[in-house]
Amino acid sequence: MYIQYTMDQLYLPMDLEEDIPPNHLVRLVNTAVNQLDDSIFDVAYSGGGRDSYHPKMLTKVIIYAYTQRMYSSRLIAKGIREQIPLMWLAGRQRPDFRTINRFRSERMKDVLESVFTAVLQFLIEEKYVSLEHYFVDGTKIEANANRYTFVWGKAVVKHKAKLQEKVQTLFAAIEETQKHEDQEYKGQDLAELGEQDELTSHKLETTVQQLENRLLESPKDKPLKRAVRTLRKDLLPRLQKYERYQETLGSRNSFSKTDPDATFMRMKEDHMRNGQLKPGYNVQIGTENQFIVGYSIHQRPTDTRCLKPHLEKIKATLGVLPKTVIADAGYGGEENYAYLEAEEVDAVVKYNTYHKEKSKAWKTNIGKIDNWTYDKGEDTWTCKAGQILHFRYESKEITESGYEIRHRHYRSASCAGCPLKAACTKAPGNREVKVSIEYLRHKNEAREILQSEEGYALSVRRMTEPESVFGQIKNNRGFRRFLLRGLQKVNLEVGWLSLAHNLLKQAAMEQKYKKEGQE
Numbered sequence: 043m044y045i046q047y048t049m050d051q052l053y054l055p056m057d058l059e060e061d062i063p064p065n066h067l068v069r070l071v072n073t074a075v076n077q078l079d080d081s082i083f084d085v086a087y088s089g090g091g092r093d094s095y096h097p098k099m100l101t102k103v104i105i106y107a108y109t110q111r112m113y114s115s116r117l118i119a120k121g122i123r124e125q126i127p128l129m130w131l132a133g134r135q136r137p138d139f140r141t142i143n144r145f146r147s148e149r150m151k152d153v154l155e156s157v158f159t160a161v162l163q164f165l166i167e168e169k170y171v172s173l174e175h176y177f178v179d180g181t182k183i184e185a186n187a188n189r190y191t192f193v194w195g196k197a198v199v200k201h202k203a204k205l206q207e208k209v210q211t212l213f214a215a216i217e218e219t220q221k222h223e224d225q226e227y228k229g230q231d232l233a234e235l236g237e238q239d240e241l242t243s244h245k246l247e248t249t250v251q252q253l254e255n256r257l258l259e260s261p262k263d264k265p266l267k268r269a270v271r272t273l274r275k276d277l278l279p280r281l282q283k284y285e286r287y288q289e290t291l292g293s294r295n296s297f298s299k300t301d302p303d304a305t306f307m308r309m310k311e312d313h314m315r316n317g318q319l320k321p322g323y324n325v326q327i328g329t330e331n332q333f334i335v336g337y338s339i340h341q342r343p344t345d346t347r348c349l350k351p352h353l354e355k356i357k358a359t360l361g362v363l364p365k366t367v368i369a370d371a372g373y374g375g376e377e378n379y380a381y382l383e384a385e386e387v388d389a390v391v392k393y394n395t396y397h398k399e400k401s402k403a404w405k406t407n408i409g410k411i412d413n414w415t416y417d418k419g420e421d422t423w424t425c426k427a428g429q430i431l432h433f434r435y436e437s438k439e440i441t442e443s444g445y446e447i448r449h450r451h452y453r454s455a456s457c458a459g460c461p462l463k464a465a466c467t468k469a470p471g472n473r474e475v476k477v478s479i480e481y482l483r484h485k486n487e488a489r490e491i492l493q494s495e496e497g498y499a500l501s502v503r504r505m506t507e508p509e510s511v512f513g514q515i516k517n518n519r520g521f522r523r524f525l526l527r528g529l530q531k532v533n534l535e536v537g538w539l540s541l542a543h544n545l546l547k548q549a550a551m552e553q554k555y556k557k558e559g560q561e
Contacts, residue, residue, distance in 0.1 A: 058130040065556075067549045068127040071106045074161055074545055082156050086149040095137050100145045101157065102131045108542035111519050115143035146538060147531045154537040159359055161541060162335065170548060171330050175500065176364030178352065178373065179508035180326040180345045181516070184311075184523045185304035185532070187321040192306055193287050195295045202284040206241050209277055216253070216269050243282045250274055293442060294341055297321075303529040307343040311522060323524070323532055326352045327540070328364070329507045333547055334540040336360070339533045345372035350381050350443065363387050368504045371396055377445040379484035390500045392492060393485050409466045411475055416482075422452070423475065427462045429454045431475060449476045514546075515539060 062068060075098050083097040106127060107118040119139040121128040137145075150157075165171045250273045257266055290297055296306040296319075304321035324340040326348050336356040340348045349369065357363050366388040374393030382389040398404050399412065407413065408426040415424040423431040431452035439447040453474045457463050467473055491497040515521050526535050 058126055058134075061126050062130060065553065066127065067109060067546065068106055068131060070549045070552070071102055071109070071545055072131060074164065074548075075102045075105070077164060078157060078160050082160065083153055086153045095135065095141060095145075097145070097149070097153075099132055099135065100137065100142065101150075103128055103137075104142065104146050104538055105541050105545060106131060108538050109519075109546050111521075113521065113525055115139040115146070118142050147526055147534055151530060151534060154534055155359060158537055158541055161544060162333075162360075165333055165544065165548065170551065171333050171335060173330065173335065173360070173362070173364045174366065175330055175503075176328045176335060176356075176367050177330065177504050177507035178326065178328045178349065178367060178369040179504075179512070180324050180340075180348060180372075181512045182307050182309050182322045182343065183325055183516070183521075184309060185298060185301045185321040185323060186524045186527050187298040187300035187304050189318075189320050191299040192319075192321070193291070193297055193299060195288075195291045198284050198287045198291065202281070202288075205277060205280055205284065209241060209246065209273070209281075212269055212272065212277075213249075216266060241281070243278065243285055246273070246278050246281055250278060301527040303341065303527075303532070305341045305343065323529075324348060325536055327508055327511060328352070328356065328367075329511050330364075332507060332510055333544050334511060335364070337536050337540050339529060339536060341529070346375045346378065347442065349373045349378045353381070353385075353387075366390060366500070368500045368507075370504065374485075374488065376447055376478060376481040376484060377441055377443065379488070380445065380480070383484075388491075389488065390491055390497050390504075391488060392501065393488055396489070396492065399489075408462055411477065421450075423477075425454070425462075425466065425473065427460050427466070429457065429460065429473070431473065437476075447478055448480065449478055451476050511543065515543060 078098065078101075080098070086097065087094060103118065103122060107113075107121060110121075112118050112121055116139040118128075119137065119142055122132050122136055123129075162171065166173070250270065253266065253270050253273070257263065257270055260266065287297075290302050294305050298304045298306070298321035301321060304323060306319040307322045307324070308318075309320050309322060324342055324345070326338045326340060326345070327334050328336040336352070336359065338348070338352040338355045340351070342348055353363060353367070363385055364387065367382060368390040369392070371392040371394045374391050374396070378391065379389060382391070395404075395412075404410060405413065411423065413426065416422075417424070421433045425431065431454045434451045434453050437449045437451065439449065441447065451474065454472045457466075457472045460466070492501055521539060524532050524535055526532060
């Protein structure tokens with residue numbers, strides 16, 4: 043009546059591979075990692091001590107776990123004990139969660155990019171990737187940090203300035219009570235010590251030591267004793283804290299106390315719909331055929347200043363830049379256009395007003411310089427009212443990376459009585475404009491490329507390239523928050539995610555080709 047069932051009988055075969063289907067993803071992961079040269083991992087192991095788990099085994103386990111939405115080291119360790127694919131990859135060995143976490147976040151810090159590049163080379167050899175077209179985009183992913191323990195750059199500057207005022211006031215009060223100055227101060231009172239330039243913690247420490255020496259000579263001077271106590275226990279520690287904050291901030295406007303490398307950014311996942319800022323990182327990726335060709339992590343919330351460092355990293359990793367870079371309007375700055383031109387990379391990059399220029403409101407706006415006429419020979423602009431704007435002077439703007447933007451300033455002779463003045467500008471006086479001729483040239487070239495048949499096709503394809511990859515990672519595989527802290531470890535985490543995504547995509551493509559071949 044029933045099929046014979048017993049749990050006390052030993053069954054054959056005992057090989058776990060027999061229970062894994064021929065086309066299972068775990069076999070692809072196993073094959074891909076087995077192709078890697080063992081010498082890649084040598085830099086991660088200095089030798090000595092007890093034998094370590096084989097790095098290829100741990101690499102296979104972590105990559106496959108990431109494809110299955112298992113990101114916690116404890117979940118991965120549990121899977122090795124319970125799930126047949128992971129048990130097979132591990133060869134029935136059982137590394138604990140500490141070993142797994144130490145391997146993925148510490149040992150692989152100098153190795154993972156080499157592994158990623160080697161796997162990418164396999165994809166190039168198998169014609170999945172050609173480096174012809176490189177589709178760039180970025181997304182923000184929340185850091186593993188408290189959302190409410192933040193430090194703002196402007197607040198640090200304000201509090202530091204107030205603290206310095208308190209110190210100066212205290213110095214002045216001390217000197218007011220002193221009738222005679224010691225020769226060791228060289229005729230210079232304490233208030234002047236702080237007024238010469240910005241007061242630093244090192245200078246304040248020196249001054250406090252001088253006051254403490256003075257206190258030893260006058261131990262009954264209560265005002266001096268109170269001042270020294272205030273400086274030593276309150277003002278000096280606070281100044282040291284503000285300096286540490288400014289050093290951590292660098293050029294950023296904020297950081298999280300839990301993860302100092304994370305910057306507060308606006309996330310798309312804003313469930314409260316109040317524009318709440320959260321600590322996070324800007325993840326930039328470049329894709330081709332929905333394979334991740336390159337990735338980089340940035341602390342800036344905007345994409346514009348991320349393109350150049352992202353491509354520099356790709357060039358250092360792959361040894362060459364892709365032939366064509368395709369990006370949205372967030373990357374369309376003059377510096378980026380100039381960089382791509384200098385590197386002889388074809389740019390299919392929109393600028394921020396590309397779509398607005400197509401609207402009727404833009405085309406009929408007489409105040410827009412794009413609707414005016416430029417005389418290159420005379421270096422003049424002619425507005426819609428026929429007024430000629432003559433060149434006055436040139437100004438320079440230096441970006442954070444050192445790029446120089448030259449702005450040319452023009453002004454009309456007289457706008458008095460012009461019937462179009464109200465529609466042209468609300469500013470009083472004659473119309474003035476500031477123009478970067480170089481940026482205008484880049485925009486005109488970009489517009490021509492984007493309106494061509496090939497450029498339009500690539501810009502449309504961009505919508506299904508990196509956007510789809512981000513959708514797979516954040517929505518389908520549920521990775522919306524980093525588990526590790528610090529820029530270096532977050533970079534490793536994105537590397538593991540990228541490896542897992544590429545092998546998943548390869549498996550999907552192979553299945554697709556097999557079905558098409560059967561049909």
